[in-house]
Amino acid sequence: MLAIDARDVAKTFRAGWIGRRETVALDGVSLGVERGAIFGLLGPNGAGKTTLLSIFATLLLPDRGRITVLGLDVVKDATEVRRRLNMASGNASFLWNLRPPEILSFYGRLYGVSGRALRRRVDELLTVCELDPHRRVPYNELSTGLKQRLALAKSLLNDPELLFLDEPTLGLDPDVSTRLRRYVASLRRERGMTIVLTTHYMREAEELCDEIAFIKAGRIFARGSAGDLKRAIQLGDVIALRLDPPDVRLDDAPGVLRAVAANGWIEYTVDAAEKRVPELLQRLHADGVVVRGIEVREPDLEDVFVEMAR
């Protein structure tokens, strides 16, 4: 069962005098997100990630394409869809002089919650988002991390089935990011929430997302699990060796794709480390070369991202 089923979504922004400046933000995106999944959208600045989330969240109209969200048409049934989803952005902003409980109450009323139910909901969210000690601090005096948590709390007011998080940990310190990620994972685990997030942090995507789509210049050009993406791009594993004598070269050995020497180490990029490490060691041993150091490294998602963003 799909939470989001998008076919051939396109969006061009027109600005300036009679729309002379045109930016193609989305250029035919098709995408399916399973219910209960955590799905990551990755891509360079300006790729179209926020635009796509905004269209899914009924905040922008697509120029073209068919999008079903929670089984409803995102354009025709926008009002019903809105009740069941929410979105939080890493650079959201709220009215500067209101305090967290006031901000949450304001948005809660927009969702039709009021009276004691609203107070209970606001208290609960202030607690789970660790904002209790900051109840009396005006919005503009909150730190970046606290503002982010408030944006997340706001997005949970209507207990959404589908949650969009646009760079949820932007500018947060590692400790706060880790806790926020754990909380996001628990929303899926405990409430079965479907979550679609964008991020520039590869570890975040790798840790949280069941599936990742790479988007560039308004098109999706790869998708799969973090492992699938690494395999698809065939970056190879790196075997770094420090040898004695140091000038021994293995560039012609089977499976070696590249060799780079630096600081007394030679880094060989190979097709598959588990196969090539024993072969290389055997050959070095046979040649009487002493191995002073060896390190084996898999490519990480960061490498994949850099390669794909090219």
Ligand SMILES: Nc1ncnc2c1ncn2[C@@H]1O[C@H](COP(=O)(O)OP(=O)(O)OP(=O)(O)O)[C@@H](O)[C@H]1O
């Ligand atoms: N309201 C707008 N008016 C005009 N152009 C826009 C508007 N919103 C986005 N764009 C343009 O559309 C393209 C996609 O922007 P979008 O914000 O979706 O990218 P993004 O992938 O979210 O980037 P980032 O990683 O920097 O957040 C960019 O070229 C951007 O300049």
Ligand SMILES: [Mg+2]
């Ligand atoms: Mg963005």
